[in-house]
Amino acid sequence: MKISTILRPEAVKVITSATSKKRLLHDLGELAASVYKINAATAVEALIERETLGPTGVGHGVALPHARIPGLDAVQGAFILLEKPIDFDAVDRAPVDIIFALFAPENAGVEHLKALALVSRTLREPSVCTKLRANTDPVTLYTILTEAQTVQAA
Template sequence: MNRLTNLVYPATVRAQLQVESKRAFFPLAGAIAATALGLDASEVTEALLERERLGSTAFGRGMALPHARIPGLSGVRGLFLQFSRPVDFDAIDALPVDLAFVLLSPVDAGADHLKALAQVSRFLRDDATVSRLRGARSSEAVYAILTGEEARDAA
């Protein structure tokens, strides 16, 4: 099964996050990127908003995949955010979003950026995985699902 161990770290995964609106989401994602990855919060926020202005990154089934290219980033990184309650995200299917995978890539990532987008979208297509992500009540539990640690723990 597809794992996201190359994109997320314990510090980049948050569960039960209080998100008031789509508008409030982007500065929150920027702040988490600053804390977890040492990036400039306003730079991340603006880059994500710039991409979002092209069209909603909510792709349906209550999920969004905001993404941006960030100068100075050393590799493709991801933030996974599970919301405590869904918020309207202008999704194509009009369903509110409660799961967001924020993908941040170096400016020159090219194919790596596209490969990571494909990897995340494949991972989030699995209904059983998405159901487990929604049911997780801690950042540690969400991280275990994203990385396959839960399977190892059960073995």
């Protein structure tokens, strides 16, 4: 599995100001709706429900919100870079500015886990996060995300 198979270039966005975690989850739902034709309300509700199980802020300014969506036939991703970090109830209590959300079919057990592991490995790499934070062009961000994996595999 490659990031390019779960993330479309148009699903990468930079947001200059997010006011809260809840607002950010709404932004992710809207992005998923516009790019993948997922019902925005369903996506937001699923993301919020998943957050109640435990925060998806994994530390070092990174969050990996994810949810299962009825009717979806493949794992899809959405990436947001925030210009100003926000509180996301992360495990290290640090504010978050790199968010990679995953939307998976209801019955996508292994594929969902593989996608989550792939994104987690990629964003655990400090050099990748540094490059992402240094850029605000969505095309460049997509390139960094999709090329990071190629470099790691070599």
